[in-house]
Amino acid sequence: MSNKPANLVFIVSGPSGAGKSTLIQRLMERDPRLAFSVSHTTRPPRPGEKDGRDYYFVTKETFRKLISKGAFLEWAQVYGEYYGTSKGEIDRIHRLGKDVVLDIDVQGARQVMERLPKDQWVSIFILPPNLETLRRRLMARGKDPLDRIERRLAVAREEISRAGLYDYRVVNSDLSAATEELVGIIAWERKKRGVAAGSEL
Numbered sequence: 260m261s262n263k264p265a266n267l268v269f270i271v272s273g274p275s276g277a278g279k280s281t282l283i284q285r286l287m288e289r290d291p292r293l294a295f296s297v298s299h300t301t302r303p304p305r306p307g308e309k310d311g312r313d314y315y316f317v318t319k320e321t322f323r324k325l326i327s328k329g330a331f332l333e334w335a336q337v338y339g340e341y342y343g344t345s346k347g348e349i350d351r352i353h354r355l356g357k358d359v360v361l362d363i364d365v366q367g368a369r370q371v372m373e374r375l376p377k378d379q380w381v382s383i384f385i386l387p388p389n390l391e392t393l394r395r396r397l398m399a400r401g402k403d404p405l406d407r408i409e410r411r412l413a414v415a416r417e418e419i420s421r422a423g424l425y426d427y428r429v430v431n432s433d434l435s436a437a438t439e440e441l442v443g444i445i446a447w448e449r450k451k452r453g454v455a456a457g458s459e460l
């Protein structure tokens with residue numbers, strides 16, 4: 260019987276445009292012990308997005324079949340599309356011996372918080388400095404049609420009101436500072452559980 264601590268699940272949420280993908284990508288480059296959980300979605304790919312890397316892009320019919328098979332740890336409808344984390348994806352990452360990073364919405368985060376024991380997950384909410392900056396970032400990203408951007412901004416306030424449910428809140432004003440804050444949170448949470456810095460165990 261090994262004393263090895265269970266792998267952790269880092270739940271990252273925040274309004275669209277807050278910078279979750281950008282921050283997670285930076286974390287992945289910094290920390291080989293983290294692996295990004297690739298979600299299933301029914302939304303169309305954005306320019307440059309790749310199936311199997313950014314998302315598993317599926318039809319609504321396929322997604323509903325997966326729901327009825329019980330394939331998801333959590334799933335939700337966000338901006339009129341389905342999004343979900345498959346149990347298979349989490350198992351795959353755990354088999355690699357890595358900690359999981361989930362980029363999921365507030366509804367999905369709630370489900371994971373209820374379904375997994377508290378010592379296995381850490382929740383982090385990414386906030387934009389303000390709503391005007393959020394709008395600018397969504398426009399600057401330039402990868403969503405205008406009606407989708409408006410829809411995302413309309414639900415941002417509601418999502419931000421849930422930030423208190425999370426263990427940590429990180430304001431993504433300066434990208435490097437926010438990245439360092441996340442690196443610090445991850446290091447601290449591992450340390451609390453007895454995982455040594457730089458350890459492959």
Ligand code: ADP
Nearest residue numbers: 275276277278279280281396400431432433434
């Ligand atoms: P999310 O995954 O939360 O929807 P993204 O990571 O796609 O957000 O970021 C939205 C846009 O904002 C992208 O164009 C990204 O390059 C930009 N961005 C992210 N973080 C910052 C930051 N700290 N300062 C300025 N621009 C940022």
Ligand code: 5GP
Nearest residue numbers: 275298334335337342343344362363364367
């Ligand atoms: P986007 O379309 O901008 O990639 O993501 C839209 C929203 O869906 C974001 O809030 C993102 O966190 C959320 N999301 C992405 N994957 C999942 C998932 O697997 N489950 C849930 N519940 N939300 C997800």
